[in-house]
Amino acid sequence: xxxxxxxxxxxxxxxxxxxxxxxxxxxxxxxxxxxxxxxxxxxxxxxxxxxxxxxxxxxxxxxxxxxxxxxxxxxxxxxxxxxxxxxxxxxxxxxxxxxxxxxxxxxxxxxxxxxxxxxxxxxxxxxxxxxxxxxxxxxxxxxxxxxxxxxxxxxxxxxxxxxxxxxxxxxxxxxxxxxxxxxxxxxxxxxxxxxxxxxxxxxxxxxxxxxxxxxxx
Numbered sequence: 001x002x003x004x005x006x007x008x009x010x011x012x013x014x015x016x017x018x019x020x021x022x023x024x025x026x027x028x029x030x031x032x033x034x035x036x037x038x039x040x041x042x043x044x045x046x047x048x049x050x051x052x053x054x055x056x057x058x059x060x061x062x063x064x065x066x067x068x069x070x071x072x073x074x075x076x077x078x079x080x081x082x083x084x085x086x087x088x089x090x091x092x093x094x095x096x097x098x099x100x101x102x103x104x105x106x107x108x109x110x111x112x113x114x115x116x117x118x119x120x121x122x123x124x125x126x127x128x129x130x131x132x133x134x135x136x137x138x139x140x141x142x143x144x145x146x147x148x149x150x151x152x153x154x155x156x157x158x159x160x161x162x163x164x165x166x167x168x169x170x171x172x173x174x175x176x177x178x179x180x181x182x183x184x185x186x187x188x189x190x191x192x193x194x195x196x197x198x199x200x201x202x203x204x205x206x207x208x209x210x211x212x213x214x215x216x217x
Contacts, residue, residue, distance in 0.1 A: 002059040004030040010057045011035060020049035026067065028054075033061035040070045044135045069136045071108075077134030079105040086110055086129045093128060101125050101142060108136035115145040146204035150176045153203045157183075160199040161192060172196055172213065179207035186214045 002010070008030045015023035026039040035054055041047045047067045054063055077085075083105040090101050100121075101114040110129050116122055122142045130138055154174040161172075172185040181200045187193050193213045200209045 002033075004032065007033065007035070007057065007059045010059070011054050014053045014057050015050060018049055018053045021046055021053060026050055033059060034064065035060050035062070036064040036066060038066040040068050042070070042072055043075065043131075044069050044137050045131045047137075048130055069108075071134060071136070075133050077108075079108065082108065082110065082132060082134050085132050089128050089132065090125060093124060095124055096121055103129075108134055109139065110135055110137070111139040111141060113141045113143075115143045117145055117147060119144060148176055148179060148181070148203065148205045150174050153181055153200055153206070156203050157196050157199040160195055160202075161187075174200075179205055180210065181206055181208070182210040182212060184212040184214075186216045188216055190215055 008028050011028050011030070012023065015021050015026055015028070022041070025041060026037055029036040029038070037050055037054060041050065047065070047069055050067060051063065051065055054060060083103055086103045086105070090096060090103065091098070096116065099114075100116055101112055104111040104113070110132075112125055112129070116125070122140060122144065125142060126138055126140045129135065153176065154172070157172055157174070171187065172183055175182040175184070181203070183196055183200060187196065193211070193215055196213060197209055197211050200206060
């Protein structure tokens with residue numbers, strides 16, 4: 001196990017090795033494996049890379065960031081300019097659905113919200129705006145939208161009906177169009193029909209349920 005002095009040396013070496021970071025402006029303190037980075041950096045991107053560099057070093061138990069982004073005069077931009085740049089950048093990303101990510105900027109700090117299908121899309125979005133001129137920070141509030149599958153919805157319905165001592169779940173036909181679930185087939189009672197619909201609504205990501213189920217008795 002590294003002692004604090006060795007850990008400090010390794011972190012300083014890693015910061016010096018990172019071409020995106022001006023290590024001369026960053027101070028490193030280590031107490032019981034807890035690392036503090038302090039100083040001034042010229043951009044949020046540099047701050048992010050400094051954090052990433054410290055996290056790469058083995059032996060770091062925790063990381064405290066006291067780095068302050070002080071933009072050079074030529075890098076200062078209005079929130080409106082940053083917002084427009086961020087929106088344009090996201091619009092050109094082919095791996096994001098149009099308008100899936102929303103942008104808000106306050107005092108140079110970008111907040112991203114909305115929904116995407118996969119975690120890699122979150123990473124792409126935050127990475128794309130991280131390097132824009134004038135950015136002081138990025139807050140990722142993007143949610144991952146659960147993906148629906150016919151088998152998952154049908155399984156939820158069958159399990160719910162089986163718990164009520166009914167086998168009618170196997171007679172229900174499930175069709176999926178985006179987040180809209182259409183139910184068809186037959187059940188033996190209104191209560192089972194209601195239960196099937198409730199089960200469909202209970203599946204993550206469902207936005208609408210169309211009930212075409214027929215009660216046979």
